[in-house]
């Protein structure tokens with residue numbers, strides 16, 4: 001394993017900066033296996049976390065203790081009932097787990113402090129005993145009952161990185177051991193994190209020894225359901241099972257990657273190829289093509305915005321004529337947002353985002369960005385390289401939230417130049433290069 005060589009070149013900085021608007025203000029859950037905390041690469045991981053923080057990405061850390069628990073057990077000649085918190089935890093194992101947790105949390109705290117970051121070890125997890133399953137008493141093993149998300153969020157808002165141990169406390173304050181992979185998912189759900197990054201001693205999710213690079217959630221689901229031949233090693237299968245729950249609960253991207261690789265974390269987050277396994281869900285599930293019978297609904301949805309000149313003027317007939325280019329965002333059967341994707345026959349490498357609208361009651365929940373990302377994704381899939389947006393009042397949204405850059409009339413396809421001059425709106429022209437997502 002090459003721990004020394006950096007894979008990031010100075011020129012990659014520009015590539016990294018492209019991702020900044022997409023991740024700005026989001027929360028990433030970083031789950032460190034106990035073995036990775038022992039690895040010489042830990043200081044580099046903590047530096048990578050400092051880079052994420054400098055880009056205004058919020059970070060929460062959950063850690064495991066399996067490796068440390070095993071070595072404590074050996075050095076003290078105290079047998080343990082289970083190392084990873086998924087089996088039975090008897091009293092002596094719990095005692096060692098508490099010691100191992102304190103040690104590991106401290107190591108992370110020390111490393112983050114050396115990287116100039118503020119952090120805090122928290123007791124934000126209320127747990128309940130797993131109890132008796134199939135006649136086996138799991139004793140001091142617990143599952144998450146409640147997460148004090150507002151406490152964690154308060155720390156995050158104060159630029160403090162919460163460090164969460166694989167330990168919880170029941171209603172009476174008694175300690176229970178929790179599996180860290182499961183804990184990472186529960187905390188990520190509670191904090192509405194957009195990513196979980198599992199850092200482990202593996203190049204990613206290996207199926208029959210072969211690394212899976214990208215895995216749609218449906219494929220992972222059927223893989224886990226049909227894996228009777230144990231093609232996935234036990235601890236990885238456990239991670240994958242928890243990842244499945246995470247993706248099904250709206251965490252759109254979960255990564256399993258090698259914590260031993262220098263720059264692995266940064267390369268995974270800021271490159272299209274990544275270095276480990278990316279498990280992804282369909283974050284566009286609520287977006288679909290508009291139907292022909294929805295012309296009137298669409299017109300009424302966007303009319304107030306047309307009146308305020310936020311959107312270019314459109315009547316029912318023009319929506320009807322271009323209904324095939326419209327996509328809608330639907331919640332409980334109601335249309336609450338839309339976007340149109342305009343293609344240009346004379347310039348097939350370019351698309352335009354038009355008629356972007358989100359109902360005021362639903363604004364500032366990330367739906368506008370999702371509609372723009374969806375349009376970019378659809379354009380990229382159909383071979384476009386550039387996306388344009390013309391805006392009179394929302395150019396800052398495109399620039400600061402969606403990562404567009406100010407462009408000029410020369411970037412418009414010929415037919416669009418004419419309508420741009422004719423309509424007199426003097427919209428600002430914005431553009432963005434399209435690339436696959438990570």
Ligand SMILES: CC(C)(COP(=O)(O)OP(=O)(O)OC[C@H]1O[C@@H](n2cnc3c(N)ncnc32)[C@H](O)[C@@H]1OP(=O)(O)O)[C@@H](O)C(=O)NCCC(=O)NCCS
Nearest residue numbers: 310356357358363364365366367368369391393394396397
């Ligand atoms: C622009 C619009 C689609 C954004 O939808 P949204 O669902 O609120 O967007 P998101 O939740 O993804 O992003 C919200 C962020 O964008 C910012 N934003 C929204 N509209 C903005 C604008 N006109 N100028 C600057 N920033 C804007 C918000 O302040 C918010 O920032 P914050 O997260 O730092 O608080 C919505 O405001 C809208 O429908 N506006 C009227 C129609 C319009 O102008 N469409 C664009 C025509 S090209």
